[in-house]
Every structure is written in structure tokens, then in C-alpha cells.
Amino acid sequence: MFSLSFFPRNYNVRRRRLVRRWIAEGYSRDSDDKSAEENGEEFFSKLLNLSILQQAPQSDTTAFSDVRMVLCRVNGFLRECILSRGMEENHGIELTGTGSLPTQRSGRHLVISESWNRDRAVWESIDSSRLRSMTVFGNWKSFFISKSMKLLQVLDLEDAVGLTDDDVVLMVKLLTRLKFLSLRGCQGISHLPRLFGQLRQIQTLDVTNTSITTLPATVTKLEKLQYIRGGITTISAKDPSAPHTSVSWLSKFHRRRRPLAGIEVPSGIGKLTELHTLGVVNIGASEGEAVLKMLKNLTKLRKLGVCGINSKNCEAFCSAISSHGHLGSLSVRLDKESQGCVDDIYLPSENLQSLKLYGLIDRLPVLPVNKLGKLAKLHLEMATLRVEVIEFLGNLPKLCIVLESVLGSSRLDQFGSCFCLCKILSKI
Structure with a gap:
């Protein structure tokens, strides 16, 4: 609890930042049945339930085994109590x-x-x-x-x-x-x-x-x-000080952070077998082919973000992650003019809880609904929203948040899509 007092009053702090700090300082450790990461998330939930942590204004919340939010704030009154006690000791x-x-x-x-x-x-x-x-x-x-x-x-x-x-x-x-x-x-x-x-x-x-x-x-x-987290993101927001909020179809949520460029990683990245979070990696870089081969070794990955996917490396990428059964969060950005490779994309989907697809034009990759039973959060960047895409979303049983950002001017391809969309939103 004392580590919460490090952040100023009314400061929006990322959940992941807190959890990773707790792990580094030894407050959250591996146990017989849970990893340090899982224990850290459990601590976060307990602090949230006690109202010591509170949801930051306009931040995302999604169900992912428990309430998980991107941003939080420390209760101002309790922060002062924690700080004074820590200074005394x-x-x-x-x-x-x-x-x-x-x-x-x-x-x-x-x-x-x-x-x-x-x-x-x-x-x-x-x-x-x-x-x-x-x-x-x-x-x-x-x-x-x-x-x-x-x-x-x-x-x-x-x-x-x-x-x-x-x-x-x-x-x-x-x-x-x-x-x-x-x-x-x-x-x-x-x-x-x-x-x-x-x-x-x-x-x-x-x-x-x-x-x-x-x-x-x-x-x-x-x-x-x-x-490992790297790369450049851009914020399409009127208020750039809001670090992570969302854009929805109906503009109810009008801000969103999305990847703009990734980082190049060395071809020997496969030696880091303890990695569970990696992104955003530029697969289209000069050593991208070698990196894809080594990516197969990172079987403990739970969160992966890549950019630079195109018709030349799409098949190799899908093959590289095909055995990543622990993958719960995946972010993929297609290169421009690469819509043709969408049909070649197949993703390990059994354990996916969060999926982000950027650079789509008017259709999705092949995503079997019967294998997306855990998907709670979906972010699509598409130029055109077709009826079949919206109907697909309506069949996802645990979908809690649907986000959509645009390439240029996004549009609904038929007036009937509005009716389908309203039905799905009411279902969610």
C-alpha cells in the first residue's frame, strides 16, 4: 500500500505499471499455484474492492477473470494517511x-x-x-x-x-x-x-x-x-493529456491510443524464454524473418504486439505463434496495401481475452466464433463496417468492450448496419 503514495493526488497511473513495480520490489512473488503477475493482479483487485484504488475518469474497464482497468487513481484521503505512516516508519x-x-x-x-x-x-x-x-x-x-x-x-x-x-x-x-x-x-x-x-x-x-x-x-x-514494451503510439484526442482512453463507433468514447511504429529486436530474442509480454515488435524490419523464427521459442508469451505484417511474412508470423497456447492478448497491425493477406491470417484463439487488429479495410481474418469463448475486448481499425462484421461481433459470448478507430473516414456500408449495431450494443 505504501507504494501507492508515490503518485501525486489525482494522478492517473497505469495498472500494469503498479503490478510490474510490485513484482520488481518483491511485494508480489510466484506462489505454488500462481505467478507473481497473477498475484499482483489479485492485489490490485483487493485494493480496488477496498476503494483504496479507484477507476480513473474516462478509462476503460473490462471483465478479464476480474475487473481490470487500464488506469486508476489512489484515493486522495487514504493516500495522505499511507504517506504519513510511511514517513513515520x-x-x-x-x-x-x-x-x-x-x-x-x-x-x-x-x-x-x-x-x-x-x-x-x-x-x-x-x-x-x-x-x-x-x-x-x-x-x-x-x-x-x-x-x-x-x-x-x-x-x-x-x-x-x-x-x-x-x-x-x-x-x-x-x-x-x-x-x-x-x-x-x-x-x-x-x-x-x-x-x-x-x-x-x-x-x-x-x-x-x-x-x-x-x-x-x-x-x-x-x-x-x-x-518488454516499446514503439511509438499516437493519441487521436482533443486532450492529449489523457494517456489511455477509447474511441467507439458512436463517438461516446472519443480518444484512443494506437500503435504507430514498432521497435526492431535482435534475432536472438528467442533466448529470453521467460518473456511473457513483448511489443510492439516491427516484424517488417530487416531481421524480421529471423525474429519470426525465434518467436516460436517464446512459448510463455501472454501478451504480444506486432506491426509490419504483410503478404510476405503473414504466413510465417501465424506459424510462429500457432503453438502459443498461453497467449491472452494479441495486437496486430497490417502494413498499408496488405489487405490481401487477411485471408491467410489464422490466430491461436482459444485463450484470447483481448484482440486488436489495425489496418483492416472491410473484412476480418478467419476467426472461428466457437474458439473465441474468452474474448472480452476487441479493437478493430476498419475503413468500412459491413453487416457481416457486426453480426460476427454479436455472436461472441463474452464480449464486453468493442472499440473501433478509423482509417480516414469510416462508414457503415449499409443503413441496415445501424440496426444490427444497436442490437449488438444492447446485448453487450
């Missing part, structure tokens, strides 16, 4: 405001708020030798990293401003015990150094919405990696 340090020294100068967790004036003298008064986690909001300064942070396991810099590639090199050199590294939204970062391969304890790497387009070959040495 010397668990953490919060740098906020200007001028004065913090009450606590030693602890296991450090939070740098956006309002702090980045006073170097104050920084140097802090004992960072015991730190296990550091979370930074707002501007980054290079002096935030020091040789004394030998025990740091979690470095969360999501949306921090001012990071450079040189800062990342210093992190890799000094913070060898890192298990969680998030550079998400740090657009000044263009590459990871070759030295990255020395972070042998790392489990979570998130470089989404940075300028990183390629992961170094040395990443294949990181055998404990479980979670």
Missing part, C-alpha cells in the same frame, strides 16, 4: 516544494515531485545508499544518479523531461541491480547502450514513446527479462 523520502530540507533524509524509496526546485545542495544532503526505488516526476537532472545507489532495483522515469542518452549510459554503469526500468515517454532517448547487457537482474523494460527504434543485441543476455 522511515520508509521513504519525498522531495517537494522549494527551499527547505526534507523531513526524512534516509529511506528505501525516493519520490521527486514535479514541484521540487532541483536544489543540488538538498540532493547531496540525502543518504541514497539504502534506496530500493526512485520515482521522478517532471524535470530530470543528471546528478540524480550516484555511485551510492548500489541497491536500487526500481527506476521509474515515466514521462520525465530532459533525459539524454548519456544519462542512460550512466544508469547502466552504476545501477547494476535494476529489476525495473521505465523510460516510457522520455522522447529525448534515442538508443540503449551496448552495456545494457550487464543489467542481468532486470525483469521489466519499458521504452514506449521514446525515440528508441532498435534494441541492442546485448539485450539477449538478459535471461530474467519478462516484460
